[in-house]
Amino acid sequence: MSDIVLRGRGIDKYFGPKKRRRQVLFSVDVDVHAGECLAVIGGSGSGKTTLTRVLLGLESADGGDIAYQGVGIADDAQRLRRQSGLVFQDPFGSLDPRWRIERSIAEPLRLHHPDWSHERVSDRVAEVLRMVELDPQGFRSHFPMDLSGGQAQRAAIARAIADRPRILLADEPMSAIDVAARIRILDSFQRIRQAEPDMALIMVSHDLGVVRHIADRIMVLHDGRVEETGTTAEVLDAPRCDYTRELIRAASL
Ligand SMILES: Nc1ncnc2c1ncn2[C@@H]1O[C@H](COP(=O)(O)OP(=O)(O)OP(=O)(O)O)[C@@H](O)[C@H]1O
Numbered sequence: 001m002s003d004i005v006l007r008g009r010g011i012d013k014y015f016g017p018k019k020r021r022r023q024v025l026f027s028v029d030v031d032v033h034a035g036e037c038l039a040v041i042g043g044s045g046s047g048k049t050t051l052t053r054v055l056l057g058l059e060s061a062d063g064g065d066i067a068y069q070g071v072g073i074a075d076d077a078q079r080l081r082r083q084s085g086l087v088f089q090d091p092f093g094s095l096d097p098r099w100r101i102e103r104s105i106a107e108p109l110r111l112h113h114p115d116w117s118h119e120r121v122s123d124r125v126a127e128v129l130r131m132v133e134l135d136p137q138g139f140r141s142h143f144p145m146d147l148s149g150g151q152a153q154r155a156a157i158a159r160a161i162a163d164r165p166r167i168l169l170a171d172e173p174m175s176a177i178d179v180a181a182r183i184r185i186l187d188s189f190q191r192i193r194q195a196e197p198d199m200a201l202i203m204v205s206h207d208l209g210v211v212r213h214i215a216d217r218i219m220v221l222h223d224g225r226v227e228e229t230g231t232t233a234e235v236l237d238a239p240r241c242d243y244t245r246e247l248i249r250a251a252s253l
Pocket residue numbers: 015016024042043044045046047048049050051
């Protein structure tokens with residue numbers, strides 16, 4: 001398989017004050033390969049969000065090692081932050097309500113590439129808006145409040161990928177969006193993956209239909225422990241664990 005871009009070994013995480021400390025991740029091992037979509041699935045509270053935040057250095061781990069492109073993230077957190085994009089459940093939380101969409105997408109580009117001309121920034125904004133099927137002509141001058149939830153999520157995705165991240169984390173990106181609008185978001189992710197074949201996509205999702213559609217591999221978490229990891233077909237069509245079978249059965253109800 002392709003290169004490992006992010007590797008976690010023995011990741012432990014605790015929450016809470018000293019006396020009531022509760023462990024939420026138990027010695028989790030995870031590899032994320034360049035260019036793949038790794039889906040992280042599991043019941044509510046199983047640790048999906050915590051694991052992905054720890055992997056990207058947004059939260060500290062209490063045990064274990066995480067390396068980005070072979071370098072421990074404790075020594076180089078800045079580089080990982082800069083080379084990762086984040087998409088969350090609520091798109092309006094990622095877009096400043098006072099800014100037009102153009103500015104929300106352009107701002108990180110200007111920050112990271114002070115040498116880029118106005119035209120170059122503007123061209124990249126248009127390019128990423130087209131990737132998520134938002135016509136730059138109209139949408140670049142809209143404010144978030146002018147957009148539907150699905151459009152706002154696609155604008156948030158455009159913002160997250162504008163600077164060509166090596167890793168894109170999408171945490172339940174469709175769960176707050178109407179069912180009818182979800183397909184365009186999935187299409188946007190597919191288009192981005194084609195345009196950026198080395199970018200790794202880590203997708204946290206409850207929706208096994210979405211996962212089957214987009215993921216190459218799946219990691220199943222249960223109460224902070226890895227139940228199984230395998231290709232999408234292995235995990236969804238021939239699960240090895242009872243817990244995975246339960247998740248699949250529940251999803252088909
Ligand atoms: N900041 C925090 N402080 C204390 N406990 C936390 C914090 N964040 C998460 N937890 C706890 O850690 C456990 C794992 O939470 P996490 O959000 O990672 O699970 P999840 O699988 O993403 O859940 P969901 O699918 O409901 O979003 C849960 O018991 C949660 O209550």
